[in-house]
Amino acid sequence: MVNFQFDKPYNHQEVEDKIYKLWEESGYFAPEAHQPEAGNPNSKKTFTIIMPPPNANGSLHLGHALMLALEDIMIRYYRMRGFKTLWLPGADHAGFETQVVYEKKLEKEGRNRFEIPREQFYEEIWDFTQANKKNMESQIRRLGASCDWSREKFTLDEDIISKTQDTFIKLYKDGLIYRGNRLVHWCPKHQTGFSDLEIIHEEKLDALYYIKYGPFVVATVRPETIFGDSAVAVNPKDKRYKNLIGKEIEVDVVVGKLKLKVIADSVIDSKFGTGAVKITPAHDSNDYEIWQRHKKEIKEPVEVINKYAKMDLVRHFPRSEEAKKYEGLKVLEARKLIVEDLEKRGLMEKIDSTYRHNVALCYKCKNMIEPRLMSQWFVKMEPLAKSAIEAVKKGLPAGRQGKIKFIPERFKKVYFHWLKNIRDWNISRQIVWGIRIPAWQCQNCEEWIISKEKIEKCPKCGNFKIEQDKDVFDTWFSSSQWPFLALGWPDSKDYKTFYPTTVMETGWDILFFWVARMIMLGIYKTKKIPFKYIYLHGLVRDEFKQKMSKSKGNVVDPLGVVNEYGADALRMALIIGNAPGNDLAFSEDKIRGYRNFANKIWQASRFVLMNANRAEQRAAQKSEPRQRRGKIKLTARDRKRLKEFEALKKKIAKQIESFKFYLAAEEIYHYFWHTFCDKIIEEMKPRLQGKDEKDKQSAQFVLLEILRGCLKILHPFMPFITEEIWSALPLKDKKMLIIEKW
């Protein structure tokens, strides 16, 4: 009789932690430890995934669980196929994101980041992320991820910081980074500037004010910016204003009178409003663009709103009593006041209160973005974007590298569209938590010196008052270099062995933030594509297809699910029915279904093993199927069953290799339950009870043979239960299932 007792029903809680420990102790997560044998056709091939490093500022969510499930399926499959397989885990310091999380914590404690010295603030967040990182790592383990912990990297490891700064320096030397005084998306709450990607647009109902403006009437939603106006613009073809173009006009702006030029620009739509627009280059991005084109005609931008989104007027209108009234008012308060003042003076022509338009908001706090003129470091994107387009369209010319492929393909279009219309990237952030920009400025002559080392003396004017830029990089600037930096570029063995990596698997929501930029900077630094495939998964939503969010209270904690139903069930629930790029509806019913499936596997295995006799067990110890079969004569029907199974195996292999995990998982689920259990086992029952020894042997052989095959196929999807059952199979010199041949 078989020498094991399976619990009934299957108890994942007793199995999962134990199995993960065994894997980890075995060392098989590292490519060195599962070194494929010679003679294996795949033994020289590598399969590499760099794990998108989760933010070390909280717990894992279902999106992480999906990412881990997908990547672990690939990794386990290719490991079992004899590839040299590396899955490199990491953790992200996640600059701005983490600082915001930490600031919220400070707020609860009644503290504020601006009261804390920079170094102390950094230290505190460091400790905070280290604690979170540990927690996160244990959560990743709970989900069964077979990643190589010995190679884990953190985005603030010393070498990563240093090499990120090197990239900045190289870009600067190549003329791809410049210091630009430009209009930047500024969040008054978070007190930092952003790139174009960190703002969102939302439609809003606002009033459109028609203001008498010298000889014009201009329409604006932001009358409070009138103090900073630099010009008035019309369309060059607009007959109404033709003879005013180029003239200077005088405008009453309550706190004083402004002398402004009338300029012509073709972006002005003569049908909108009155066809005349007041131009405020310091506080509006359109107006800024117009200023860029008409610098010689327009007077310099005047900033009348400060970084707290409050009025800052008096310095521009020192003699005006009215200006004092406005000083320090918040933008909306100032708007109310200026409307009143304009009305008092009879300067308000009319107010259209039904105006719908899009406003820019901070993606994090959803407060209004206040565009500000600021000096920041910008990356010139066009040349980088060009190579990134080529890498997907034609492949890189260097070293005949193939094209990067998208799964699903439709994201290619979105990718191209973004890259073709790309604008320069502001990488300066006015926060503390991140990699310091290696740039120094002479406080005397304002010269910038780019250097990782401290600069003592200005090379231009000889002054000794030099200060380092207080800003840090946009996190995505370092993240964009992650694949090659995490592998120890440029001379590590890992980099040489595993780069370019095979698959980049991540959410489509960070296609621009991360994926596109990894391709750009990867090619720029290494001359190679960073990965061959991009697999983009969708959002995990709740059972009603609602976005999960804390405020809605519909967030599902993956660890809670693991505790109750097991990691294997969770993985199946995340994979099945989830085509790449599509959002997934996640429900408790679904997980329950796959928990039941786990039990089904358990029970069927129990049955097969209880019915395998000693002879069969001895035979099963041989490694080759033909040896295993030995002298057993199979019936025609049994041979057919085995053939069917071989065909299924091939089909599933093909599905996995073409990234159709949702199909592969469903296929094996269906086969195991409704063919193996419902048909094969059922038809074997009378034979196992029968008197015909030969027929019995044939039946026993087929059952065991298909079971072991199913466990292998199932293993990438449901690694815990399959490994546990595998350990009970009667096999001699058995390896762990994780490194068995698929």
Add this chain to the structure above:
RNA sequence: GCGCGCUUAGCUCAGUGGUAGAGCGUCUCGUUUACACCGAGAAGGCCGGGGGUUCAAUCCCCUCAGCGCGCACCA
């Protein structure tokens, strides 16, 4: 404004140029010693509307509608 996606059984979704599929749910039956986290069976769909290509369309093309989403410097 530009672009993308979706519309198939009550729900969530697969799918293929040749008379419709899964899971969950529903209904009926069943306590056969692997499993009630089970088994046997059933009901349930003009595959969003219209047009076209084709011997044949849920699948290809056009168009309309509804929903969702991305990008975007129109005051």
